[in-house]
Every structure is written in C-alpha cells, then in structure tokens.
Amino acid sequence: MSLRTVLLATAACLVSAPALADSAETATSEKHSAAKSTPAAKPAAFNTGVAKGRDLLDTAISASTLDEADLAKLGTTAVAGIIGNLPGIRAETSGIDGFSSLTVRGLPLAADGSKFMQIEEDGLPVMEFGDIHFTSADQFVRADIGLSQVQAIRGGSASTFASNSPGGVINLISKTGEEEGGAIQLAAGLDHDLKRVDFEYGAPLGGGWRFHVGGFYRDGEGPRHVGYSAFRGGQLKFNVTRQFANGFVRIYGKYLDDRQPNYSFFPVAIGGTNASPTFASVPGTDVLKDGAQSQYTSSYPGVDQANRPDLVNGREGIRGIVKSIGVEAQFDVGEWTISDKFRFSSIGGGYNEAIPFITAPAGALSVMIGGPGAVLRYASGPNTGQVITSPSTLSGNGLLNVGLHINTTVNNADNVTNDARASRVWPLGNGKLTTTAGIYTSSQNLDTFWRFTQDLETVASGGSATRVDLITAGGVPVTDGGLLAYGFGIAVPLTSYHRRYDLQYRVTAPYASANYQVGKLSIGGSLRFDHGNVKGQLFGVDLDGGRVGTGTLDLNGNGAISLAETKVALLPLSQPGNVDYSYNYTSYSVGANYRVAEPFSVFARYSRGGRAGAERLLFGPALNSSSGKLNDPSVAYSPVKQAEVGLKFRSNGLTAYVTGFWASTKDKNFQIGADATGQVIVINVDRTYSAKGVELEADYQHGPFSLALGATYAKSKIDKDTNDPTLDGNTPRHQPSLFFTARPQYEQDLFTVGATINGTTSTYAQDSDILKQPGYVLVSPYLFVRPVPRVQLGLTAFNVFNKLAFVNLSSAAIPASGIINAQTLNGRTISASLRFTF
Structure with missing residues (x-):
C-alpha cells in the first residue's frame, strides 16, 4: 500500500461526517447536545410485514432495522444505497434515486427497479409495482434527517402482509414528534459541487397532540462532471398526531420535487480475457468522474x-x-x-x-x-x-x-x-x-x-x-x-x-393470520388472496x-x-391497443419459532407468494391488444416459493442472526441486455430460477467499540429458459456468490470514528456467463466531532481509495473494438457538514 493511499485514508478518517442524522430520537439529552451517535439497542418490537409487533427473538421471520444513528454512517442519502446495507438485499445503484435494481436472496435482477420487494413509506407502498420502466419506486421517495428508521423483512410473512412483495418489504419510517427537539444540518462537497440543507423539528403540543416537520433542499453539479447544475430540489414532510387513551389518529403529508442526473453507461477501455478483464478510462476521460x-x-x-x-x-x-396526504389511526x-x-x-x-x-x-x-x-x-x-x-x-x-x-x-x-x-x-x-x-x-x-x-x-x-x-x-x-x-x-x-401507456391497476387483497404461543413455542400461519384488475389503452x-x-x-x-x-x-x-384483464393468486406462509433460552431462539418457515406483472407484460406476445386479454393467463403473476431456517442470539452486547434460505420463481419479463459485440438487445425472458444460501447479521458492542456486520452467500441458477435452452444451469447476471457490509466504530463523548465497508465478489455481465464483472471492496470512513454541546462537525469520504466498482457492463463478452459501456459507482467523494441540534 502506497504512502499516498495511507495518507488519504487517514485524512478521510479524520474528516468524515454524517450524510443524514446522528442521534437516536428517544434520547432527549442527545437531541439537545448532539452528543454520541452510537445507536441505541434495536427496538424490541418489529412492526413491518407482520401481524403484530413483537420481539424478533419471538418471531419466525428474518428482519433488520437501520435506525437514525445507523443512517448517518452509510455515506449515502440515496434510498437504494441505504437499502443495500441490509443483509440479504442486493442493490445496484450509482448513488442516485430512480435508476436502481434491487432484489433479495438471489431472486433474479431480470430488469431495473425492484420486482420482488416492496418499498414502503410509513407502512404503505410508494408505488404498487416497483419495476415499472422509467418510473421505479425509488424515484418518488427520499431520505433525510426526518427519517427515524428503515425496517426490512425478507421472505416470510412479507408475502401475506403486503401485495406484490414476495421477496420482502422495506419500510421507511418517519419521526412523529414524541419528544421536543430538532436539528439543522448543512452539507457541501469539498471535491465536487453539491450543497444541501436538512432540517427537522417535532414536539408535543399538549392535550395529547404532537407534530413533526422536516425536509431538505439541495443544489449543484454533483459528484460527476456534467457541465451544469444537475441536482436541484427537495422535499417537505409533516405529520400531526392526536393521542387518546386507547389509540391515536395521525394526519401526514409530503411534497417532493427533486431532480438528479442519471449516471448510466459511459465508455471504458477493456482488455485482458473474459475471465479476467482489465479496464482503463478512455483517453481524455475519467470513468469515475465523468458522465454521458x-x-x-x-x-x-x-x-x-x-x-x-x-x-x-x-x-x-x-x-x-x-404530493401526498394520508391518515393513520x-x-x-x-x-x-x-x-x-x-x-x-x-x-x-x-x-x-x-x-x-x-x-x-x-x-x-x-x-x-x-x-x-x-x-x-x-x-x-x-x-x-x-x-x-x-x-x-x-x-x-x-x-x-x-x-x-x-x-x-x-x-x-x-x-x-x-x-x-x-x-x-x-x-x-x-x-x-x-x-x-x-x-x-x-x-x-x-x-x-x-x-x-x-x-x-x-x-x-x-x-x-x-x-x-x-x-x-x-x-x-x-x-x-x-x-x-x-x-x-x-x-x-x-x-x-x-410508446404511451394509459392504464389503471386495481388491487383488492383480503388477508388473515393466526399465531399461537405457548411457553417457548410459537406456531403461526397467514393467508392472502390478491385480485387485480387492469384496464386502459396502449399506443x-x-x-x-x-x-x-x-x-x-x-x-x-x-x-x-x-x-x-x-x-x-x-x-x-x-x-390504440386495449388492456382489459384480471388475475388472482393466493399467498400463504407458515412458520414456527422456539425460544430455546432467553438469549437464543430457532425458527423455520415456508412461504408462497406472488408478484403481479405490470406494464412489462403489455408490449409483446403476452397481450392480445385487440381484446385486451392476456394470451396466457399464467403470465399475469410470478409465483415465488421460499423456505428458511435460522437461529437468533442476543446477549452481552452481541446480537447474531443466521438464516439459511432457498427460493425459486418463474419470471416472464423482458430485460435490456447486450450481445458479444456490445450491441444493445432486448431479451424476452421466460424462465424459472432458484437460489439457496445463508445470510448473517451481527452487531457487537464492547465499551466504546462496536461492529455491525451483514453478509449473504448465495448460489443462484437459471433452472430453465424456454426461449434459450443454452442458458439452462447458468448463473443469472449480476448475482454474486458473496456480498457483505461491515461497519467498525469507536466512540467517545467528543468524537465517533468508523467506516462503512461494502463488498461483493465477481459476477457475470450477462446471463451467458462469459464476461466476468469484477468484484470490489469499498471503504467509506466517517468521523463525527462534537466540540461543544449541540454542535457536530465532520466530513464523509465515500470510496476513499477511489476504487473502480462496476454496477453494470453492457456486453456479454469483450468486444473486438476494445470499448465497452459501463455503469460504475462514484469515485472518491468527500463532503463536509455542520449540524446544530436544538
């Protein structure tokens, strides 16, 4: 390792800072002093994708939480980037909201967006379908310091407590003003032009009333050189809650208007072999800093x-x-x-x-x-x-x-x-x-x-x-x-x-569950029936x-x-072409959990869910555009089967969850790919997939030191491809054997120092399993300094070693031209911040 690299890493550790918030909402002293950012113990009750919140050691599900303090240390405010720090979840993003691919536990990344997971905001989906072309769910949701938690459930009862979410549910939960306090945070890029202000404030109002308001605004060219101000906009969110002796009513709203550049493909020089390619920026460009x-x-x-x-x-x-308005009671x-x-x-x-x-x-x-x-x-x-x-x-x-x-x-x-x-x-x-x-x-x-x-x-x-x-x-x-x-x-x-689509999707889904707990044993099951109706026109x-x-x-x-x-x-x-069809599918999930001892439990679960197809079904052989009916009703949804078995341990500063899983699905879709020359092609997908593996989530804290770790090992396979049998048995594109995140940290009253480390092994660029897409390990250190009460200073340093990390290679093999289109994560990006808490 060169002296320059060591010095850069040291400097970044000394000047890193939060991207979002820094303290747990439940600690009033921290709210007013901007003191420690060590996360409090994970909440005893988990509420997303389940019938009733309860301790995770008493539930037969795989679930994770990122709290407010965790969010501050991830080095990104992009929703997909945040989600990618959760175990079991594979996120492909170039650091923006709206052009990402998300999946879970080896289920296929057959297209952009999030097909098998539902992204929710305060318990309801942002979009009913997460993989609509050029209109994906993460385009319409943002993270700021008004965000309290991100809860995620993988598999399990996600199939039956939300529609179109057989792989899992991600829920972004807003603060609701239980205690008085707020914050203002100013951030600016040091090696790039991007300025941002976040604010949030909440308080009880007396008489059972409380409120919270927050949001952000940003402006600038961004971390890549595009020649104009590519980031501009923000959001404002509010909620008002009336607490009663036996419950509550909450009214909430959001206004979001935000634009970001689309860091898609850019030319890069490629050499070596398909099994071990080499890469370099095209002369006169920098693939880590330039955009198309x-x-x-x-x-x-x-x-x-x-x-x-x-x-x-x-x-x-x-x-x-x-522009949204909602009521919760x-x-x-x-x-x-x-x-x-x-x-x-x-x-x-x-x-x-x-x-x-x-x-x-x-x-x-x-x-x-x-x-x-x-x-x-x-x-x-x-x-x-x-x-x-x-x-x-x-x-x-x-x-x-x-x-x-x-x-x-x-x-x-x-x-x-x-x-x-x-x-x-x-x-x-x-x-x-x-x-x-x-x-x-x-x-x-x-x-x-x-x-x-x-x-x-x-x-x-x-x-x-x-x-x-x-x-x-x-x-x-x-x-x-x-x-x-x-x-x-x-x-x-x-x-x-x-093309133009003018469609309306209606979904009605009754559901029910039962869970019996006796002594250390809990046994439960849930059932959901989804009925959908689709009408409209196509041009x-x-x-x-x-x-x-x-x-x-x-x-x-x-x-x-x-x-x-x-x-x-x-x-x-x-x-116009017509669309007029309906569909039905049934989902179920059964599981058992045994609390072996106070700190230790084991569980097992089997689930079958479904994901209805959206507009990707409508231009192609699936639809008769005269009648509006599907030529084959079975293409209306993709069934997903999953089995999981795991153990959970929590004692003396150590929390560890280990889960083995198996999943399979049928998918009829189409994806944008490329042939061996690099020519863009559209691939009609009619396949069955399977995946098996194990995921680990662990937290350890000893005095001022803590370590959060998440890792997923998975083997994915194309079991059968109806259109191209030569792909049978291949590993689906962009599916690594191992991907992980780690967050070591040391904290005292005056400062918090640590790093977020994200890594993945190599993958195949396309389903033909010829060209290897290299793996990577990115280190993003952070430091929070609290020189006086209520004030926090610092800098973030994303990808401090400026590693070339590929999200997507456009070709199935090295083209004869020696030029390939590539989508990459951003290079080294350093930002300063000042946060005042009141």
Whole structure:
C-alpha cells in the first residue's frame, strides 16, 4: 500500500461526517447536545410485514432495522444505497434515486427497479409495482434527517402482509414528534459541487397532540462532471398526531420535487480475457468522474405525445414530483386492536438518460453511416459549424458515439392505498392465540410517454461532449444539428419503444393470520388472496395489428425537411391497443419459532407468494391488444416459493442472526441486455430460477467499540429458459456468490470514528456467463466531532481509495473494438457538514 493511499485514508478518517442524522430520537439529552451517535439497542418490537409487533427473538421471520444513528454512517442519502446495507438485499445503484435494481436472496435482477420487494413509506407502498420502466419506486421517495428508521423483512410473512412483495418489504419510517427537539444540518462537497440543507423539528403540543416537520433542499453539479447544475430540489414532510387513551389518529403529508442526473453507461477501455478483464478510462476521460450528460447535448428537438414538435430538456434528469396526504389511526376497542392506513399520492415527473449506444473511431463511424469521403462538423458547443479536420485526434481519443437519448414523461402515476386490519389476542389453553384479519385495496395509475432519439456525439470529459454533424461526400447532410433520427434509426427499428401507456391497476387483497404461543413455542400461519384488475389503452407501433408510426415532420421549424426529419417515430393515436384483464393468486406462509433460552431462539418457515406483472407484460406476445386479454393467463403473476431456517442470539452486547434460505420463481419479463459485440438487445425472458444460501447479521458492542456486520452467500441458477435452452444451469447476471457490509466504530463523548465497508465478489455481465464483472471492496470512513454541546462537525469520504466498482457492463463478452459501456459507482467523494441540534 502506497504512502499516498495511507495518507488519504487517514485524512478521510479524520474528516468524515454524517450524510443524514446522528442521534437516536428517544434520547432527549442527545437531541439537545448532539452528543454520541452510537445507536441505541434495536427496538424490541418489529412492526413491518407482520401481524403484530413483537420481539424478533419471538418471531419466525428474518428482519433488520437501520435506525437514525445507523443512517448517518452509510455515506449515502440515496434510498437504494441505504437499502443495500441490509443483509440479504442486493442493490445496484450509482448513488442516485430512480435508476436502481434491487432484489433479495438471489431472486433474479431480470430488469431495473425492484420486482420482488416492496418499498414502503410509513407502512404503505410508494408505488404498487416497483419495476415499472422509467418510473421505479425509488424515484418518488427520499431520505433525510426526518427519517427515524428503515425496517426490512425478507421472505416470510412479507408475502401475506403486503401485495406484490414476495421477496420482502422495506419500510421507511418517519419521526412523529414524541419528544421536543430538532436539528439543522448543512452539507457541501469539498471535491465536487453539491450543497444541501436538512432540517427537522417535532414536539408535543399538549392535550395529547404532537407534530413533526422536516425536509431538505439541495443544489449543484454533483459528484460527476456534467457541465451544469444537475441536482436541484427537495422535499417537505409533516405529520400531526392526536393521542387518546386507547389509540391515536395521525394526519401526514409530503411534497417532493427533486431532480438528479442519471449516471448510466459511459465508455471504458477493456482488455485482458473474459475471465479476467482489465479496464482503463478512455483517453481524455475519467470513468469515475465523468458522465454521458453534457451541457452541449442536454437540449434537443423532439415530438410530443400528440405528435407535435417540442423541445426536450435533458437537464431534468430523473425527476420525482409527489404530493401526498394520508391518515393513520389505531384504537383498542374492547379486546380488539383496530387500525387503518390511508394515503393518496399525486405522482408525476420524468426520466432522462443518455447512453453511448455505439462507440467507435470517428473516421470509421463516419464512413459506416455517411459513406466514403463523409465530412464531420461540430453541431453544438463553442466550435459549432467548424469542420473536424483531424477525426483521429478528436477530444484526445479520436472517438465518436451514436448516442441514445431516452426521455420519458410521467403524466400520471397517482397511487391510492388503504390497509385496514383488526387483531385480537385470545387466551387458549396454556398459551395465547393472536388472530388478525384485514383487507388491502389500491389503485395505481400509469400514464407515461416514452421517446428515444439518436445523435452523433464526441466522447469527452467534464460535461463538454458536443454533437457532430455528418455530411456525405456529395454534400448531403445525414444529420440535423447532430441528430440522426427522431427514434432509433441505427441498429434498431426506428419506431421501437416509442410508446404511451394509459392504464389503471386495481388491487383488492383480503388477508388473515393466526399465531399461537405457548411457553417457548410459537406456531403461526397467514393467508392472502390478491385480485387485480387492469384496464386502459396502449399506443405504439410494436403492438400486434400492423400499426403505422413513422412520418416526416419539420421539428426544428426552419421550413425545410432534413434527412433526419424523415425519420420521425410517431404514435398511432387513432389505433390504440386495449388492456382489459384480471388475475388472482393466493399467498400463504407458515412458520414456527422456539425460544430455546432467553438469549437464543430457532425458527423455520415456508412461504408462497406472488408478484403481479405490470406494464412489462403489455408490449409483446403476452397481450392480445385487440381484446385486451392476456394470451396466457399464467403470465399475469410470478409465483415465488421460499423456505428458511435460522437461529437468533442476543446477549452481552452481541446480537447474531443466521438464516439459511432457498427460493425459486418463474419470471416472464423482458430485460435490456447486450450481445458479444456490445450491441444493445432486448431479451424476452421466460424462465424459472432458484437460489439457496445463508445470510448473517451481527452487531457487537464492547465499551466504546462496536461492529455491525451483514453478509449473504448465495448460489443462484437459471433452472430453465424456454426461449434459450443454452442458458439452462447458468448463473443469472449480476448475482454474486458473496456480498457483505461491515461497519467498525469507536466512540467517545467528543468524537465517533468508523467506516462503512461494502463488498461483493465477481459476477457475470450477462446471463451467458462469459464476461466476468469484477468484484470490489469499498471503504467509506466517517468521523463525527462534537466540540461543544449541540454542535457536530465532520466530513464523509465515500470510496476513499477511489476504487473502480462496476454496477453494470453492457456486453456479454469483450468486444473486438476494445470499448465497452459501463455503469460504475462514484469515485472518491468527500463532503463536509455542520449540524446544530436544538
């Protein structure tokens, strides 16, 4: 290890700081002194995905909690990044909200989003389906210092106490003002431009009333160089609670309007072998600091959902807009506990992504598209109009790419949910029987519009990539302001994925559970019946029926039609496809827990759940777009079977949970992949998967020292692929054998020092199991310094050793070009913070 590395690590440890909050809400002295950030003991009762909260050692489930103090030490405020620190949960994210892939216990990452886990906020789902294309659940939820806990249940009763969540439930729980106090936190990047302010305050009001309010705002370019302010926005949340002798009523609301850049693919040089590849940044760029976005390519003409010309603003990035209001009530009525949760969320926003679709030497690409003798000329940026006389030295690397720009408008993703339940504890023999019955209803709208555009761009750093015009040797412009086509136009049919969805999903799910506890033994089971109804319309050429969706349109308004303007993808507005089908599935879970001794218990559980398919079913062979019915009703949902057995121990500062698991599922889906040349392809998925393994969660505390550890070992397999039998027996892409997180810490009254360490073994880039995607270990140290009461200073240092950590490699094998598109985690990112607690 070099002296430079040691010095950087030491400096980071001395100047690291929290990203969120630093003290447990339940300790008034800590609230007012900003003293220790050591987490208090985990709460005795766990309430997410179960019938009734109880001590985890008395329940036959696998569950975890990150409390307020834990959240401060993870080095990220991105929801997927936070979730990835929970045992058993695999999170692929580049540090932003809205372009992540989440799964649990080896279940497949067949696409982006979270298919088999439900993300909840205060006990209700953010979106009914977590993997809607370009509209995933984490786009519409944020973490700030008003967050009290993150609770997670994996497998088990998640199948029966929430819909569409057979793999697990993640619940972000807000503070509710039990004790008076608040905080203001200012944070800023030291090696990047990002400024953020968080605040929260809550207090009892007397007469049984209490409240809490909090939120954040941020602004700046961010940790990657894109040439403009890519982060902008924030959220405001509030709740008011009226406590009664036998229960409470709570009203709460949220306003979120936040945009972030989309750190998607970027070109990187690749060498070595498929089994042991080597990587380097393309000359003139830094894959850890640059992005595909640019100040000179972020705006471009397009065609809107009414087939009219308009202008796309790619600087909107991934934008989530949420206005929600909810009511929660719980009362003891006689021997019964009655509760109800209701929320309405008005949801909108948009999605923008820039992808280097094809990257090649500028001279070769110009000949391939424009023919011999074609001329290149700058179409945007400071050199607009100038001829590129030396393509081989362009931007210091001589490369051009056919860029793919994706723009999605979320017109309406409104969500209405209600969950009502009643529980009672009955004396029975020498034990007690707890019964619960409830009904869950939801309505999820999905009105979105997709459009894709292709252009020619340079490969440059610092957000300085520019568009390039291509003119044939005969003087005919192939491009229009650098744009090749208002659709795909290159390598993929022009009209592919130019779509609009206008749908409504309704879900009704009655459920019930019973748990009998006698002495040290608890035996229980639960049952849920999901009924769904889907209605609406689809617009797109790639429906069955021979729809027309191309045309000529003067998009730049100059009165002339360019070659690119003859390649315009249009919606067949007079030829909608219909959606009108329903589905049903039953979920169940049975388990037993035995409290061997006060500090030790063992459990076993078997569950069967389901996940209804959302819009990924609708363009393709699954749907008859004339009748609106599914051609094969079995594709309406994916069944998930799970078995788990584990032990739990808690004594003398040590808590350890070890669980062995097996899971299997059928999945009919489609995913964006790549072939051996790196060419992007869409893969129709019709598979069965299985996974088995073991997960560990442990906490140890001895005096000022503590260690939190989570690790998951899993072996996943494609059991059968109906469309491509050569994949049978392969390991699914992006599924490591081992992934882990560790958080060692030392704390005194004046300071807290520690690090969050995240690691994963290698995976396969694609399901063909050819190209290895390297594993990594990232170290993110932190230090909290409390020089005076109520004040805390520090810095965070994410990925302090600046490791190259891959999230996604686009090719199935090393391409002949030696250039591959890669999505990576951010490089070293250091931020300072000042927190005042009152």
